[in-house]
Amino acid sequence: MSENKSLLKLKAITKVFSKGTIDEVTALDGVNLDVNNGDYIVIIGSNGAGKTTLLNVIAGVYPPESGEIILNGRDITGMCEYRCANSVGRVYQDPHVGTAAKMSLEENMAMAVLRGQVRGLRAATNKQRRELFRAALAPLGLGLEERLSALVGTLSGGQRQALALVMATVSKPAILLLDEHIATLDPRTAKTVLDLTDMIVTREKMTTLMVTHNMELALKYGNRLIMMHKGRTVVDMNEEQKANLAINDLVVAFERAAGEQLTDESILLGHH
Amino acid sequence: MLEPTVIGHLLGFSIYEGLVYGFLALGVYLTFRVLGFPDLTVDGSFVTGAAVAAVLIISGVNPFLATLAALGAGLCAGLATSLLNTKLRIPALLASILMMVGLYSINLRIMGRPSVPLLREVTIFSLVSQLPGLETRLVHQLVVAVVLAVIVFFILNWFMRTEIGLALRATGDNEQMVRGAGVDTDKTTILGVSIANGLVGLSGGVVAQAQGFVDVNMGIGMIVMGLASVIIGEALFRPRGVARILVAVIGGAFVYRLIISIALRMGMRPGDLKLITAVIVIIALAIPYLQKKIRREWMPPASRW
Numbered sequence: 391m392s393e394n395k396s397l398l399k400l401k402a403i404t405k406v407f408s409k410g411t412i413d414e415v416t417a418l419d420g421v422n423l424d425v426n427n428g429d430y431i432v433i434i435g436s437n438g439a440g441k442t443t444l445l446n447v448i449a450g451v452y453p454p455e456s457g458e459i460i461l462n463g464r465d466i467t468g469m470c471e472y473r474c475a476n477s478v479g480r481v482y483q484d485p486h487v488g489t490a491a492k493m494s495l496e497e498n499m500a501m502a503v504l505r506g507q508v509r510g511l512r513a514a515t516n517k518q519r520r521e522l523f524r525a526a527l528a529p530l531g532l533g534l535e536e537r538l539s540a541l542v543g544t545l546s547g548g549q550r551q552a553l554a555l556v557m558a559t560v561s562k563p564a565i566l567l568l569d570e571h572i573a574t575l576d577p578r579t580a581k582t583v584l585d586l587t588d589m590i591v592t593r594e595k596m597t598t599l600m601v602t603h604n605m606e607l608a609l610k611y612g613n614r615l616i617m618m619h620k621g622r623t624v625v626d627m628n629e630e631q632k633a634n635l636a637i638n639d640l641v642v643a644f645e646r647a648a649g650e651q652l653t654d655e656s657i658l659l660g661h662h
Numbered sequence: 663m664l665e666p667t668v669i670g671h672l673l674g675f676s677i678y679e680g681l682v683y684g685f686l687a688l689g690v691y692l693t694f695r696v697l698g699f700p701d702l703t704v705d706g707s708f709v710t711g712a713a714v715a716a717v718l719i720i721s722g723v724n725p726f727l728a729t730l731a732a733l734g735a736g737l738c739a740g741l742a743t744s745l746l747n748t749k750l751r752i753p754a755l756l757a758s759i760l761m762m763v764g765l766y767s768i769n770l771r772i773m774g775r776p777s778v779p780l781l782r783e784v785t786i787f788s789l790v791s792q793l794p795g796l797e798t799r800l801v802h803q804l805v806v807a808v809v810l811a812v813i814v815f816f817i818l819n820w821f822m823r824t825e826i827g828l829a830l831r832a833t834g835d836n837e838q839m840v841r842g843a844g845v846d847t848d849k850t851t852i853l854g855v856s857i858a859n860g861l862v863g864l865s866g867g868v869v870a871q872a873q874g875f876v877d878v879n880m881g882i883g884m885i886v887m888g889l890a891s892v893i894i895g896e897a898l899f900r901p902r903g904v905a906r907i908l909v910a911v912i913g914g915a916f917v918y919r920l921i922i923s924i925a926l927r928m929g930m931r932p933g934d935l936k937l938i939t940a941v942i943v944i945i946a947l948a949i950p951y952l953q954k955k956i957r958r959e960w961m962p963p964a965s966r967w
Contacts, residue, residue: 449842475844482838490836501832501843504825509845511821514828557843 397597398425398448398565403457405443405621417443418454419621425565425599430591432608433601435618441601444618445567448599450474462564476506479558481551481571488554491543495534495553498542499523502557526560527553530586548579552586559590566591568600584611605637615640619648674800676923680916681807682868683891685814687915688908689736689861690888697834697854699747702758702885704862706765707739709881711863712870713772716780719871725786729867736863737856739765744855748848769878778876785871803872810868814861815908822904830854862888883936890939891915893946918942 405418417440425431435441447454453468460466461477482488489498500514503522524535530552534545542550551571559566568587572580588611591598602608608615615632617625617640624647627635635643686708693701711732718728739761746757770776790802821827832840833850840847862884870876895914901907922935930938954961 472841472844472846475842480842487836487838488842490832490839492835493832497828497832498839500825500828501840501845505844507844509825509829511824511826513823514825515823 395427396424397427397429397462398423399458399460400424400444400448401458401460403444403447403459404455405440405447405452406455409455416621418447420457421621421623423616423623425597428595428597429614430596430598430612431600431614431616432612433599433616433618434603434605434608438620439618440621441618442569443621445480445569445599445601448474448565449478449480449567475563477564478567479505479561479563479565480567480569481554481558483570483573485547485550485554485574488557489542489545489550492541494539494541495527495545496520496523496538498553498557499526499538499560502560505561505563507561522560526556529589530556546579548575548583551575551579551583555583555587555590559594559596562594562596564597566596566598568598570601570603573603605640609635609637609640617644617647619644624648671800672923672927673920674804676916676920678800678803678807678872679919679923681811681912682865682872683887683919684811684865684912684915685861685868686865686884687888687891687895687911688814688818689858689865690885691892691907691911692854692858692861694889695834695892696831697851697858699744699754699834699851699855700758701740701743701754701855701858703739703743703761703765703855703859704885704888705881705883706762706769707736707859707862707881708866708869708884709769709876709878710739710765710772711736711866712876712880713769713778713866713878714863715867716778716870716876717772717774719780719783719785720778725784725789725871729786729864729871732867732870733860733864736866737860739863740856740859741852743859744852747855748851766878769881773876773878776878780871780874780876785874786868787871806868806872810864811912814864815912818908819905826850826853883939886936886939886943887918888915890942890946891918893943894918897946 400421400423403418403421404416407413407415407417419440421440421444433441433444446452448459450466450469450471450473458465458467466474480488490501496515496519500519500523503519520538523538527535532549532552534549534553542553545553555571571587572583575583584607587600590596598612600612609632613629615625615627616623625640625643627643686704690701690704693699714735715725715728715732718731719725723731743758743761746752746760747754752760786806787799787802790796790805791799793805796802796805822831829840829845830850830853833845833847833854837847840850866881869880891914892911893914894917895901895910895912898917899906899910899913901910925938926932926935951961
């Protein structure tokens with residue numbers, strides 16, 4: 391596939407929670423997004439902007455109220471989560487979500503490598519697959535490839551998140567969704583996992599949507615930056631536009647686009 | 663004091679019972695521990711397996727086929743429970759209670775009357791008794807139980823390591839991760855609960871033939887007995903890995919049966935059996951919380967479902 395070919399298209403996606411009640415929330419309000427093959431998009435926005443809802447809709451966790459999702463020219467609107475998962479890899483904020491604690495590393499990896507394949511009555515792990523697992527885990531530099539039979543519950547949060555990252559990418563899904571995947575890690579571990587992410591995404595030229603709370607990261611990583619506010623995309627910058635940007639410029643751009651003051655401190659500070 | 667021959671008989675009988683009720687315990691292990699699916703269908707599907715085997719044997723069907731049919735009947739009961747849970751979104755515990763109650767009527771229908779005797783019918787035990795060199799009734803029971811247990815062990819030990827078996831095990835550990843890897847967790851749940859109740863039905867079918875009758879109430883408390891076996895097996899053997907877990911669960915059923923047999927011999931009233939079993943399970947379930955309380959650690963309230 392050539393670069394700059396459209397991979398994922400969102401057309402006027404709307405998602406409303408608790409419809410018809412006093413708690414009604416419009417989480418996505420007509421989102422249009424065109425993701426090109428090989429894009430590394432960073433999505434920022436304050437709490438409740440709709441970032442996670444956007445990823446959930448793409449991953450098929452729930453269907454949108456209206457709009458269309460086209461992946462690789464195929465309409466996947468309303469397709470359920472496990473079917474979407476054949477072409478979507480995902481790392482969650484909580485390391486516990488992406489990995490199974492009571493199973494060994496190799497069993498977790500065996501679940502991950504079969505993404506998109508029919509599961510049958512062959513042995514889940516064998517010598518050949520173990521080699522594959524080792525090769526996938528070794529570049530992390532965490533020594534996980536030597537601990538294939540260890541239970542995942544014995545790993546640290548950072549190690550589990552690194553494993554979750556490998557599990558989400560090892561079968562080379564069409565698109566990778568990162569949902570604030572370093573937010574709960576301590577600063578040093580967060581940097582390690584972020585570097586690993588960058589290494590894998592760059593190496594595999596993987597189309598990626600990364601949600602973050604952190605403006606500094608948003609400027610440093612990716613070839614495109616999207617800012618969401620109240621269920622809409624309010625800023626969309628390409629690599630050149632964001633190249634010489636400082637955090638303050640981003641705040642100004644946001645305020646101009648959203649028409650209001652940015653008050654969420656965590657997003658302003660941009661640091662841990 | 664107990665005579666050595668009595669002890670030998672006691673051990674032999676407990677091994678037989680441990681193996682046969684071990685199938686049921688394996689089923690309970692599969693739902694409660696592997697899938698995290700509290701399944702009370704067991705009290706009904708145990709009798710369904712027994713009833714189907716008995717009725718088929720009386721109508722002249724080969725007892726091995728009848729035993730296989732008992733497994734199939736249990737499988738169907740588990741299928742129904744898991745469909746209630748996955749397709750109609752009824753909580754597992756409630757879905758299985760509904761099935762347990764419904765199965766009571768179904769079991770009565772299958773049997774035609776509350777109790778069906780199997781005396782002088784051709785059972786797997788009477789077939790085995792025709793083999794040369796096998797003298798006593800206990801030896802027949804042991805031979806049947808060991809052969810069946812070995813078959814069940816090898817099939818489960820193989821299946822749990824396959825790609826589908828792995829997905830099934832992972833479903834109980836982290837359903838979100840499994841869906842994220844592209845597996846329909848509804849299907850793995852349905853498969854697991856069905857297999858579990860198939861094992862329970864098999865247990866019922868074999869027990870019916872060994873004791874020579876089926877009673878519509880013979881399933882009462884089977885789930886608690888299965889849980890007790892699982893808990894004892896885990897506590898005694900602290901197993902890791904598929905094969906060891908399977909052995910530990912059957913071992914737990916053996917120890918449980920041995921304790922009960924000894925208690926009965928020492929004068930425990932048979933009617934008190936279920937209360938004592940329930941107390942064993944209550945103690946085992948309460949220990950983790952009490953331990954945390956002593957260490958002043960926090961534990962979330964128990965879930966209502």
